[in-house]
Amino acid sequence: METLQSMEPQAPTENIGNVDWPAYVDHMASLHGLVLDTERRAEVITQMQRIEQLARRFLDFELDPHVEPAPVFRP
Amino acid sequence: MLPQSVRKCAERVRSGGVSALEITEAALARALAADGKINSYTAVTAERARAEARAIDAARIRGEVMPPLAGVPYAVKNLFDVTGLTTLAGAKIRLGDVPASRDATLVRQLNASGAVLTGALNMDAYAYGFTTENTYFGTTCNPRDLARVAGGSSGGSGAAVAAGFVPFALASDTNGSIRVPSSFCGVFGLKPTFGRLSRSGAFPFVPSLDHVGPLARSAEDLAIVYDALQGSDATDPACTNRTLEPTTDVLPLGVGDLRVAVLGDYFEQWADDDARQVVAQAAVVLGATDMVSLPETDRARAAAFVITAAEAGSFYLDDLRKHPQDFEPLSRERLTAGAMVPAAWYVKAQRFRKWFQEASQQLFARYDLLIAPATPCVATPIGAQSMVINGTEMPVRPNIGMLTQPISLIGLPVAVAPLWTENGLPLGVQLIAAPWREDICLRAAWTLEQSGVACAPIAALPAA
Helix, strand or coil: CEEHHHHCCCCCCCCCCCCCHHHHHHHHHHHHCCCCCHHHHHHHHHHHHHHHHHHHHHHCCCCCCCCCCCCCCCC | CCCCCHHHHHHHHHHCCCCHHHHHHHHHHHHHHHHHHHCCEEEECHHHHHHHHHHHHHHHHCCCCCCCCCCCEEEEECCECCCCCCCCCCCHHHCCCCCCCCCCHHHHHHHHCCCEEEEEECCCHHHCCCCCEECCCEECEECCEEEEECCCCCHHHHHHHHCCCCCEEEEEECCCCCHHHHHHHCCEEEECCCCCCCCCCECCCCCCCCEEEEEECCHHHHHHHHHHHCCCCCCCCCCCCCCCCCCHHHHHHCCCCCCEEEECCHHHHCCCHHHHHHHHHHHHHHCCCEEECCCCHHHHHHHHHHHHHHHHHHHCHHHHHHCHHHCCCCCHHHHHHHCCCCHHHHHHHHHHHHHHHHHHHHHHCCCCEEEEECCCCCCCECCCCEEEECCEEEEHHHHCCCCCHHHHHCCCCEEEEEEECCCCCEEEEEEEECCCCHHHHHHHHHHHHHHCCCCCCCCCCCCC
8 A cells, every 4th residue: 555655746856855844843933932842843843744745746846937826816 | 394495495485385483493493403413503593593584474474575595594604704603713712702793794695685594503623624523612423424524624514404404504615615525415515716705704714715605405506595695795805796697597508518528637546436436427417528637736736735724824823822722633733834834835836826727727618517526535434534545545634625625726616416325425526617607517516416316315314
């Protein structure tokens, strides 16, 4: 049986891998004024890794400079 | 006396065959008798319902023209403002909030259409979940199998409609929260085009992606309610100024000469045998000729995930700082991480959304209707942490919506019609059309219902 990690796409072109997520989470928690106990900190790190895993799927996707986010999205 | 359908209920009240108050009492009595097993309501507005029903009955006796939803009971996901109730959005942290001083726009519209509000319904905390396993307000059980989840985040809406407490309910859908409970509970649901219906007075979750819409037990009922909900609203900046585009009368057009295709690739890959089977059934009835690919769907799902995390995390940051102990443990750390998403990732996700929207438009130049499963599988057991789809094990909560997320990312209108698997459980198909073509979605749902493959009977509940 495969695991979800098998959905990982090819290596991204942007250098966002090998992130020190514990350090990032500690820094952002300090910036936001959040106090995280050991258990919560560990889970936030896990969640950041999951978000990174998903973000990698579109971060390397090249977009024309004129593709802009819509101020109010109109389908 | 139970309100079997929106149409029949309104017709009987209009003709004087039954009073709105009698229907309301029957609906309240059924919920009172059976909701202990399901936990769909978080508040029952019995006195308000009786007052609204009496007002309808009095108007009929005075000879006034009866509105389209005269005497039809309904309930709303507890993120809609209801005068006098605290708007919970499924969250313990909202319990101390001041009660709403006025109804949400859609509740006011339903009121003006003669509908009778019976209460507020359970949901995943903050609308951040697909199972309605709410640690504080309890799990909503699936009326089709009480050991399974109702889906979420509008699980109370799906369950209350499936259980026959009300013929329709209001809900919201950011990443699949109307479509997932419709699929799991075996009812019809409509997530309209982004911006079609007013969200004013509905508690926000992810403003870029939040939609609102109805669930019901037939395509016709869904259309009748949806038609009553349409209208512009300057207090919701996303709400369209388009003129009303009624759908009920066009249902009998069916799929006619519509060009219909099945979405393959991603939507086939992340569906189990049951999900593929119901799509195949729907494809035959709707005359789907091709299987097509919506390009980069996997990236679209990821973009929806990151936009959701970032906007929801940002929204709840102050509360996370002030009273983290009162947060839903199933989503607190997801929200916390969301508040830490790099802005560059969020903006890239929004830009990708625009690209994906344009890619989808090319598909709608060739097809009018696209079919996909609403969920990867049937309702999962309560408490399940993981599920296996096509040999891949994955966590349940973040992934039940993986087939709905890419579609709502670009705001396409979707109706869900419930089909039935060999094991007797429902599983919905998404009927997806180009923006503003809810009529096509509903015509397709109506066609499936007429053929007999889709139906949403009231669930038989075990005796007390």
